Amino acid sequence: MQVTIDPNSGFCFGVVYAIQVAERELAESGKLYCLGDIVHNNMEVNRLKEMGLVIIDRHDFSNLHDCKVMIRAHGEPPETYHTALKNNIHLIDASCPIVLNLQQEVRYGYEDMIARSGQIVIYGKEGHAEVNGLKGQTNGNAIVIGSESDFDKIDFTRPIRLYSQTTKSVDEFRNIVQKIESRMRAVNPLVDIDFKWNDSVCRQVSNRSGLLKEFASNHEVIIFVSGLKSSNGIVLYQVCKDVNPNTFLVSGKGEIRKQWLEGYHTVGVCGATSTPMWLMEAVGQEIREINSSNASS
Numbered sequence: 001m002q003v004t005i006d007p008n009s010g011f012c013f014g015v016v017y018a019i020q021v022a023e024r025e026l027a028e029s030g031k032l033y034c035l036g037d038i039v040h041n042n043m044e045v046n047r048l049k050e051m052g053l054v055i056i057d058r059h060d061f062s063n064l065h066d067c068k069v070m071i072r073a074h075g076e077p078p079e080t081y082h083t084a085l086k087n088n089i090h091l092i093d094a095s096c097p098i099v100l101n102l103q104q105e106v107r108y109g110y111e112d113m114i115a116r117s118g119q120i121v122i123y124g125k126e127g128h129a130e131v132n133g134l135k136g137q138t139n140g141n142a143i144v145i146g147s148e149s150d151f152d153k154i155d156f157t158r159p160i161r162l163y164s165q166t167t168k169s170v171d172e173f174r175n176i177v178q179k180i181e182s183r184m185r186a187v188n189p190l191v192d193i194d195f196k197w198n199d200s201v202c203r204q205v206s207n208r209s210g211l212l213k214e215f216a217s218n219h220e221v222i223i224f225v226s227g228l229k230s231s232n233g234i235v236l237y238q239v240c241k242d243v244n245p246n247t248f249l250v251s252g253k254g255e256i257r258k259q260w261l262e263g264y265h266t267v268g269v270c271g272a273t274s275t276p277m278w279l280m281e282a283v284g285q286e287i288r289e290i291n292s293s294n295a296s297s
Helices: 013-029 042-051 058-062 078-086 097-116 129-136 148-153 170-187 203-217 231-243 277-296
Strands: 002-005 032-035 053-056 068-071 090-093 119-123 143-145 160-164 195-198 221-225 247-250 266-271
Touching: 002 277, 013 032, 013 042, 013 068, 013 097, 032 058, 042 053, 058 078, 078 090, 078 129, 097 119, 097 129, 097 160, 097 195, 119 129, 119 170, 143 148, 148 170, 160 170, 170 195, 203 231, 203 266, 221 231, 221 277, 231 247, 231 266, 266 277
Parallel strands: 002 266, 032 053, 032 068, 068 090, 119 143, 119 160, 160 195, 221 247, 221 266
Antiparallel strands: none
């Protein structure tokens, strides 16, 4: 059996940077607090925990004083920085630069919408860490939509500035843009609509879709490795599944079932932007061992 690890899968540069920052700090001090999971992959989080990383929530953070706390790639709302200043917390900021730029764009857009009695709309997942950081730039007033079914939250008679969570699909975002524009023109047929949108989807993430489609079509079986909390992982898994029905989602090597592999000769292993390469390699090795065991029995 030929088992191939997708060279284009694995951490995006924002996650790579955050983990490098954490590893460097842990090597020096042996302990570091991190506000939320550093990456949506339990295996990688557990590896860093063994090095001394301590995952905390917002309640924990508000009660800390005189220590170091890391901000992960997803970014944070302004209130986090205010709390840090008040409690003498040294923030090690590993926010992805793409996310930081988007936060700034949302903040400027919000100021413009206040002046125009308009609305900030964010296409993303309500409660997602990145979306929380974006919403914080608007004092919590941004409208978060996940699909067209959330359009009842929007007043289409008023100006709109639309932004996207960086890990969403480009095609889905453009579809949302077209649907909002159509709704606004329908309710404002006699005037020019005031609608602007910012395509803030990360191309390093969105370009994975095309590469994964090709990878999935070139193998008989696809094992997609991702943490179940990864929004990006669920999207990219479905991309593979749509191309190759023999696509299976696992979070680790212990979830592989030998019946998935029986009768096939080529298996591809790929993953999300939150999936470490070492984990995909471990899954690939497990597949080889399962195949070897089947061949000898």
